[in-house]
Amino acid sequence: xxxxxxxxxxxxxxxxxxxVTFSSIPGTYRDLRLVIVPVASTGTGDVKINFNGDTGASxxxxxxxxxxxxxxxxxxxxNFATIYASAGATFTTAFETxxxxxxxxxxxxxxxxxxxxxxxxxxxxxNASAARWVSTSAITSIVVGAQTNNFGVGTVISLYxxxx
Amino acid sequence: MLLPFGILASSGAGPAGAMxxxxxxxxxxxxxxLTFSSIPQTYKHLxxxxxxxxxxxxYVFVTANGHSSASSTAVHYLTGNGTTVASAGNTNWPGxxxxxxxxxxxxxxxxxxSAGIIDVLDYTQTTKAKTYRMFSGGPxxxxxxxxxxxxxxxxxTLLFWTGGAATxxxxxxxxxxxxxx
Numbered sequence: 001x002x003x004x005x006x007x008x009x010x011x012x013x014x015x016x017x018x019x020v021t022f023s024s025i026p027g028t029y030r031d032l033r034l035v036i037v038p039v040a041s042t043g044t045g046d047v048k049i050n051f052n053g054d055t056g057a058s059x060x061x062x063x064x065x066x067x068x069x070x071x072x073x074x075x076x077x078x079n080f081a082t083i084y085a086s087a088g089a090t091f092t093t094a095f096e097t098x099x100x101x102x103x104x105x106x107x108x109x110x111x112x113x114x115x116x117x118x119x120x121x122x123x124x125x126x127n128a129s130a131a132r133w134v135s136t137s138a139i140t141s142i143v144v145g146a147q148t149n150n151f152g153v154g155t156v157i158s159l160y161x162x163x164x
Numbered sequence: 165m166l167l168p169f170g171i172l173a174s175s176g177a178g179p180a181g182a183m184x185x186x187x188x189x190x191x192x193x194x195x196x197x198l199t200f201s202s203i204p205q206t207y208k209h210l211x212x213x214x215x216x217x218x219x220x221x222x223y224v225f226v227t228a229n230g231h232s233s234a235s236s237t238a239v240h241y242l243t244g245n246g247t248t249v250a251s252a253g254n255t256n257w258p259g260x261x262x263x264x265x266x267x268x269x270x271x272x273x274x275x276x277x278s279a280g281i282i283d284v285l286d287y288t289q290t291t292k293a294k295t296y297r298m299f300s301g302g303p304x305x306x307x308x309x310x311x312x313x314x315x316x317x318x319x320x321t322l323l324f325w326t327g328g329a330a331t332x333x334x335x336x337x338x339x340x341x342x343x344x345x
Binding site: 001002003004005030031061063064065067072073074075076102104105108110111112114115116118128129130131132136162163164 | 181182183184185188213215217242243244245246247248249275276277278279280281299300301302303304305306308335337339341
């Protein structure tokens with residue numbers, strides 16, 4: 001029986017980069033999963049996710065929660081220009097961050113795209129969020145971006161297709 | 165860095181692997197429940213992936229093996245609603261079901277779906293109780309749930325139901341996978 005999870009692409013950065021783009025994503029799966037292990041080239045940064053080049057001011061909505069060792073916080077917004085994959089936590093120059101992002105029914109054109117993110121930054125927090133791309137378009141490209149500072153050498157970003 | 169897709173990604177099926185699709189159901193006419201029955205006992209764990217919409221505020225309850233009488237379960241929830249983080253739980257839940265997706269109640273626009281993942285660990289083992297781990301979210305909430313069903317039965321049926329007057333809307337999808345181990 002064929003595997004239900006197929007590795008589509010993986011990149012390990014050999015030099016700093018502000019973005020990693022997955023394009024021409026086939027519409028033959030049901031869900032997508034991103035596994036992101038980022039490190040900052042310098043300082044810290046946020047991991048952002050955008051679909052089909054959409055950076056519109058109200059294209060994304062997100063509700064999140066995190067615990068940072070001293071408090072538990074929840075917030076939300078319906079007017080984001082991106083999805084923040086690790087709520088309340090920036091990635092650092094240390095390899096201490098793992099983020100998984102599940103994108104459901106990415107090729108369906110009868111619904112907005114629902115995304116679940118789980119982030120773990122060892123020195124900052126553990127977090128979870130639910131996000132939505134306010135579009136019924138099928139997702140054909142994904143940009144994983146670093147805000148403030150670039151992804152550094154050794155950053156690994158993998159994309160998987162989940163069949164159903 | 166741009167990563168175009170080529171032949172490696174052109175097919176929908178890869179070589180045999182650890183995760184296999186068992187069954188998928190997509191709702192075409194509103195229903196109050198969905199059942200996965202005769203679940204193969206040949207895997208180590210199960211994973212259920214779902215996107216759902218309900219016609220009115222409702223829940224996604226989970227019942228294993230058609231239990232119809234109270235049995236002992238334990239459940240804990242951690243939820244964020246955009247303003248506060250809340251936690252609830254019961255170590256002696258007197259029911260045969262539990263709310264699989266705490267806080268992810270959704271009755272928003274017809275294009276707005278909630279999503280969730282349920283992991284059922286060691287589901288075939290008859291020497292241990294069954295552990296459920298759930299992650300879910302929708303337009304207004306995000307939640308983490310853990311549940312324990314103290315029944316030693318191997319899980320061969322999973323029922324997902326809304327309770328009350330809510331129905332799963334068309335486009336709702338439940339997929340169940342077997343994880344080898």
